[in-house]
Amino acid sequence: MWRSVRTLLASTLLGGTMLATATAAPLPATQPARAQVQFMLRRLSFSATPEAVTQVQTGGIAAWLATQENWQNIDDSGSELETLPTALVNGQYPDYNIFERVLVQHMILTNRQLQAKLELHWLDHFSVSLSGVGDPAVMYHYDQTVRADALGNFQQLLTDVAMEPAMLIWLDNNYNSGSTPNENFAREVMQLYSTGVYALNSDGSLKIGKKGTPALNYNQPDVEALAKAMTGYGVVFDPNNNNPETRFSVQYYPENHYNGTIKYFGKVQPVPTDGTAIAFVMGQLAHRPSTAPFEVTELLQRFVTETPSPQFISDITAVWKKTENKPDQIAEVMTAIVNDPEFFASYDSMLKQPVELVFDALRAMPGMMQATVNVEPGSSLLWELNELGQELFYPATVFSFYRPGNLSSTVNTSTVLARTSVLANLTNAQQSGSYTDTWIDIPTLLTRVGSDDGNAIGAYLLDALVDGGSPKLQAQIYKFLGHHPDATQISGTIWLLLNAPDFAVN
Amino acid sequence: MLIKRRHMLAAAGGLAVTPLFSKGLAAEEAGGGDIIVVAILLNGGNDGLNTVVPLPQYSEYYKLRTPAPPPPGLNMAYAESDLALLAFDPNYKTPPLEATQFAFAPSMLAMRDLYTTGMLAVIPGVGLPKAEQNPFSHYNAQMDWLTGQINIGLTPPDGWLGLTVDGMKGGKLGVSASLGGTSQILIGTQQQGLVINPPMDYFGASYGIADNGKQIEKTYQTIAALPAASGTGEADRDVLKSALHDIVTVKEVAKKEKAKTYPLDSWLDYQLRDIGRLITGGTNIRAYFAQLGGFDTHYQQMLYQPTVLSQLSQSLVNFYEYLSAANASHKVVVVTISDFGRRPYANLDFGTDHGGAGVSFVFGEQVNGGVYGAYPSLKKFDDYGNLAINVDFRNVLSDLIQAMGGNPTPILGQTWPKLGFI
Numbered sequence: 001m002w003r004s005v006r007t008l009l010a011s012t013l014l015g016g017t018m019l020a021t022a023t024a025a026p027l028p029a030t031q032p033a034r035a036q037v038q039f040m041l042r043r044l045s046f047s048a049t050p051e052a053v054t055q056v057q058t059g060g061i062a063a064w065l066a067t068q069e070n071w072q073n074i075d076d077s078g079s080e081l082e083t084l085p086t087a088l089v090n091g092q093y094p095d096y097n098i099f100e101r102v103l104v105q106h107m108i109l110t111n112r113q114l115q116a117k118l119e120l121h122w123l124d125h126f127s128v129s130l131s132g133v134g135d136p137a138v139m140y141h142y143d144q145t146v147r148a149d150a151l152g153n154f155q156q157l158l159t160d161v162a163m164e165p166a167m168l169i170w171l172d173n174n175y176n177s178g179s180t181p182n183e184n185f186a187r188e189v190m191q192l193y194s195t196g197v198y199a200l201n202s203d204g205s206l207k208i209g210k211k212g213t214p215a216l217n218y219n220q221p222d223v224e225a226l227a228k229a230m231t232g233y234g235v236v237f238d239p240n241n242n243n244p245e246t247r248f249s250v251q252y253y254p255e256n257h258y259n260g261t262i263k264y265f266g267k268v269q270p271v272p273t274d275g276t277a278i279a280f281v282m283g284q285l286a287h288r289p290s291t292a293p294f295e296v297t298e299l300l301q302r303f304v305t306e307t308p309s310p311q312f313i314s315d316i317t318a319v320w321k322k323t324e325n326k327p328d329q330i331a332e333v334m335t336a337i338v339n340d341p342e343f344f345a346s347y348d349s350m351l352k353q354p355v356e357l358v359f360d361a362l363r364a365m366p367g368m369m370q371a372t373v374n375v376e377p378g379s380s381l382l383w384e385l386n387e388l389g390q391e392l393f394y395p396a397t398v399f400s401f402y403r404p405g406n407l408s409s410t411v412n413t414s415t416v417l418a419r420t421s422v423l424a425n426l427t428n429a430q431q432s433g434s435y436t437d438t439w440i441d442i443p444t445l446l447t448r449v450g451s452d453d454g455n456a457i458g459a460y461l462l463d464a465l466v467d468g469g470s471p472k473l474q475a476q477i478y479k480f481l482g483h484h485p486d487a488t489q490i491s492g493t494i495w496l497l498l499n500a501p502d503f504a505v506n
Numbered sequence: 507m508l509i510k511r512r513h514m515l516a517a518a519g520g521l522a523v524t525p526l527f528s529k530g531l532a533a534e535e536a537g538g539g540d541i542i543v544v545a546i547l548l549n550g551g552n553d554g555l556n557t558v559v560p561l562p563q564y565s566e567y568y569k570l571r572t573p574a575p576p577p578p579g580l581n582m583a584y585a586e587s588d589l590a591l592l593a594f595d596p597n598y599k600t601p602p603l604e605a606t607q608f609a610f611a612p613s614m615l616a617m618r619d620l621y622t623t624g625m626l627a628v629i630p631g632v633g634l635p636k637a638e639q640n641p642f643s644h645y646n647a648q649m650d651w652l653t654g655q656i657n658i659g660l661t662p663p664d665g666w667l668g669l670t671v672d673g674m675k676g677g678k679l680g681v682s683a684s685l686g687g688t689s690q691i692l693i694g695t696q697q698q699g700l701v702i703n704p705p706m707d708y709f710g711a712s713y714g715i716a717d718n719g720k721q722i723e724k725t726y727q728t729i730a731a732l733p734a735a736s737g738t739g740e741a742d743r744d745v746l747k748s749a750l751h752d753i754v755t756v757k758e759v760a761k762k763e764k765a766k767t768y769p770l771d772s773w774l775d776y777q778l779r780d781i782g783r784l785i786t787g788g789t790n791i792r793a794y795f796a797q798l799g800g801f802d803t804h805y806q807q808m809l810y811q812p813t814v815l816s817q818l819s820q821s822l823v824n825f826y827e828y829l830s831a832a833n834a835s836h837k838v839v840v841v842t843i844s845d846f847g848r849r850p851y852a853n854l855d856f857g858t859d860h861g862g863a864g865v866s867f868v869f870g871e872q873v874n875g876g877v878y879g880a881y882p883s884l885k886k887f888d889d890y891g892n893l894a895i896n897v898d899f900r901n902v903l904s905d906l907i908q909a910m911g912g913n914p915t916p917i918l919g920q921t922w923p924k925l926g927f928i
Contacts, residue, residue, distance in 0.1 A: 171804075172804040172805045172855060172857070175854075176855075177854060181853065181854075182804055182805070182853045182854070182855050182857065182859065183804075183853075183859040183860070184802075184805075184859065187642065187860070191643055191645070197640050197643060197645075197646065198659070198660065206659060213639060213657055214659055216639055216640065220642060220890045348736035348738055348739070349736075349738055350738065351742055389703075396799065397550075397644070397799075397802075398644070399644070399645065403645075408741070409688045410688075411741075411745050412684075412688045412698075413700050413701045413702070413745060413748055413749035413752060414702055414703045414709070415701075416742070416746040416749050417710050417746075417749050417753070420726070420729065420746075466735075470735045473732065473733050473735070476732065476733075496728065496729065496732065499729045499732070499746075500729075500734075500739075501732060501733075501734035501735075501740060501742045501743040501746075502732075502734060502735050502736070502739050504739060504742040505735075505736055505738045505739045505742070
C-alpha cells in the first residue's frame with residue numbers, strides 16, 4: 001500500500017479550518033506572513049507542503065493550533081501502513097523491526113502532527129532504548145502511552161511513564177526491592193525526568209546556595225530514600241500471551257516494598273504501601289519547585305531556541321504552574337509558547353534534528369511510503385535514520401540523542417557527510433516496489449506544480465523547502481534546472497536544496 | 507636508539523611478552539611533550555572493585571559482593587583461585603604467580619600481559635573530589651572527566667584535551683579527532699576536532715552519488731558553495747566545508763593504511779584501528795577520543811562487565827601491536843576514564859549503583875608501569891558509603907597535559923604535583 005503524505009495532511013487541514021472558531025488566541029488569525037506559517041509548521045509539526053501552508057495561512061495559525069491541540073477529533077485512520085503482528089512465530093515476532101517501523105512511519109503520516117512532535121520530545125526526554133528493554137512489543141506499548149499523554153497533563157505523563165514496563169525494565173526499577181534497593185530509576189527520574197540536578201529560579205537561572213555554589217535539588221540520601229519508596233514493583237512477562245498490548249504487565253508485590261521509615265526532601269514521607277507508591281512519588285516530583293522551570297526550559301530549547309531569555313522562561317513557567325492541575329496542561333503551555341513574541345523572533349535560530357531533516361523533507365515534498373516488503377538492506381527509512389545517528393527507540397544512553405540546548409552537537413564532520421548520503425537516497429530512489437520503503441516522488445511533484453517549466457518547478461521547490469530562499473540561492477537553483485529539466489535534474493535539484501544550509505535550519 | 511630500561515627488564519624476566527611487544531622495545535624516546543594521547547571513555551561508570559581486586563582485602567570484598575546467595579553465573583565476587591592467575595604487585599617485575607597485592611578481573615588476561623611489560627600504570631583510587639556536588643550523575647561526572655573541571659553548572663566548559671592541543675601544529679586533519687562521536691573532551695577554543703565514524707574507509711562515501719573520485723568531489727563542492735541566509739545555516743555549512751576538506755586526506759590515509767590483519771572483535775577495535783591508521787598515516791593529530799559502553803551495571807553485572815573488560819584489554823593489545831609493527835608506538839599514550847566507580851556493596855539485582863573511586867589505566871611506552879595511589883579501604887568508606895578517593899582525577903589529567911607539552915594550571919584551574927606515571 002502506498003500513501004501520499006500530502007493527501008492525509010490536506011484532509012486534516014480542512015478539519016482544522018472548521019474548528020478554528022472555537023479559540024480566540026491572540027495570534028494572527030488570518031493571513032499571517034507565509035514565512036511565519038512555514039516556520040511555525042516546522043517547529044510544531046514535521047513541515048508541510050506549499051498547499052498546506054497556504055491553507056494555514058488562510059485559516060490562521062490559531063485555528064491550526066486549536067485543531068491540533070484537540071487531537072482526539074482529528075481523523076487518524078490512515079497513519080499506519082502496516083498491521084502489527086499479534087502472534088508469535090517460533091517464539092518470536094515475524095519481523096522484529098515492524099513495531100519500530102510503524103511508530104516512525106506514524107510520525108510522518110499522522111494528521112496529529114503537533115502530538116507527534118510532542119511525542120518525539122517526550123520520547124527524547126523519557127529516553128528508553130529498545131536495545132535495553134529487548135522486546136519490541138514493550139516499546140510499542142511505551143510509545144502509545146507517551147503519545148496519548150503528549151499534550152496532556154505532565155504529572156499524568158510522568159506517572160504513566162514511570163509505571164510502564166519499558167521504563168521499569170530500562171532503569172531497573174523492575175524488582176527493585178528490599179533493604180539494598182536499585183537506585184538507577186530514583187536518580188534519573190529526578191535528574192532527567194522532573195526536577196533536574198540544580199535548584200532553579202522561575203526564570204531558569206541557578207539558585208545559589210549558602211556556600212556560593214549552585215544549590216542542588218536533592219542529595220544522595222534523597223536518591224536512596226526515593227529508591228526505597230519505589231520498591232515492590234515488578235514486570236510480569238507471560239510467554240504464552242502473544243498480544244503485544246498485554247504480554248507484559250506491572251505487578252505490585254507488597255512483600256518486596258521497603259517496610260520502614262522513608263525520609264526524603266528533608267522530611268519523613270508517608271509513602272503508601274498499597275501499590276500506589278510510584279504515583280505518589282511522581283505526584284510530588286511533578287510539583288517540586290524546580291520542575292516547572294526545568295521542563296519549560298527543555299520545551300523552549302526544543303521548540304523555540306536553544307537560548308531562551310529568562311523572561312521567556314519565566315512567563316511560560318507561570319503558565320505551566322497555573323495549569324498544572326489541568327488535563328490539557330501541556331497543550332496550554334504550547335499555545336502560550338507560540339503566543340510569546342520570542343517564538344516568531346526565533347526564526348532561523350536552530351538546526352533541525354536529523355529525524356526532522358528527513359521527516360520534513362518527506363512531508364514538504366511528495367514523500368511516498370509503502371509497507372516494507374522485500375526492501376533491500378540499507379534502503380529503508382530505519383536504515384537512513386540509523387545512518388544519521390538518530391534511529392528512534394535506539395538511543396545509546398538515558399541522555400537520548402542530545403541534551404536540549406546542545407543540538408549543535410549532532411552536527412559534526414561525520415554526520416554532515418552521512419546527511420548528504422541519506423538525502424541522496426531519498427531523492428534518487430524511485431518507486432520500484434522492492435528497492436525502498438520511502439522516497440520523494442518526481443511524477444507526483446510535477447502534478448502538484450502543474451507545469452514542467454524550470455522556473456515554476458524551482459519556485460515550488462524553493463517555497464516548499466527553504467521559505468522561498470535568498471536571491472543568491474534562487475539564482476543557483478533556476479540555473480541548475482534550466483527551462484525544461486528532466487527527472488534527473490529535478491531530483492538533483494531537490495537533493496541540492498535538501499543539502500542547502502537553509503534547509504538544515506529549523 | 508635508546509632502549510628503555512624497564513622494557514628490557516620486563517623482557518628479561520621472561521614474562522608474557524608477545525613478539526610484537528618486543529618490537530616496541532626498540533622504540534625511540536618521544537621528544538619532550540610531543541606525545542599523542544588517546545582517551546577512552548568507559549561509558550556508564552566502570553566498577554573498579556571488580557576490575558582490579560585488592561587481594562589483601564579479599565574477605566571484605568567477598569562479603570560486599572555477595573549480598574545474597576547468587577543464582578548461577580551472577581556471583582559478583584570472583585573466586586580467589588581465579589584471581590591468583592591474574593595477580594600483580596605495584597612492582598610490575600614481580601612475576602604474576604608470586605604477586606599478592608592486586609588482581610585483574612579474570613577476563614582481563616590481556617591487560618595482565620600489558621602490565622608485565624612495564625608500560626601500564628594502574629590508578630585504583632581515582633575519582634571526583636568531595637567538592638563535586640553531584641558526583642553520582644552520569645552527565646556531571648562525565649563532564650568533569652572530559653573538561654577537567656568540577657561543578658560545571660548548566661553549560662559545560664571546554665574539554666581538557668581540546669584546550670591542550672589548541673594552537674599546536676597539526677597536519678591536514680588538524681590536531682584532534684574522535685572515532686567515538688562528538689565529545690566535549692576535544693572541544694577547544696580554536697577547534698572542536700574531526701569526527702569520523704569507523705570504519706573510516708567509508709568517510710564521505712555517498713551511496714546515492716556516483717563515487718568516481720573527481721565527480722564526487724565536484725558534487726560536494728557544489729553543496730558547500732550554496733549560500734546561507736542565516737548565521738545558523740552558515741555554521742552548519744562550515745562544518746560541511748570542513749568535512750569536505752577532510753575527505754580527500756582521510757581517504758588517502760584509509761587507502762594507504764589498510765590494516766587488513768587488524769583483529770576486529772569489538773566496537774573499540776574498530777575505533778582504535780582507525781586511530782592507529784591515522785597515527786601511522788602521518789596526520790600529526792595529537793589528541794584522540796574513543797569510547798566503549800556497557801559499564802552502567804545496575805543489574806546482573808556479571809553478565810556484562812567481564813565482557814567489556816575483556817574487550818578493553820584485548821583492544822589495547824591489538825592497538826599496541828599494530829602501532830608497534832609500524833614503529834609508531836613510542837609517542838602514543840592511552841588513558842581510560844570513566845564517570846565514577848560503583849558502590850562497594852552489590853544491590854539485590856546483583857548489580858552495583860553509582861559510587862566513588864574507580865580505576866584508571868594509562869598505557870604506553872612513555873608510561874612508568876606500576877600502581878599509583880593506595881587502594882581504597884573496603885572497611886572504611888566515604889560519607890556516602892563508597893570507596894574513598896585517593897587520587898583526584900585532575901591530578902591524572904595534569905600529568906598527561908604536561909606530557910603533551912601543555913600547561914595544566916590554566917586548563918585545570920589549579921596546580922597538581924606530579925604523580926609520576928609518565
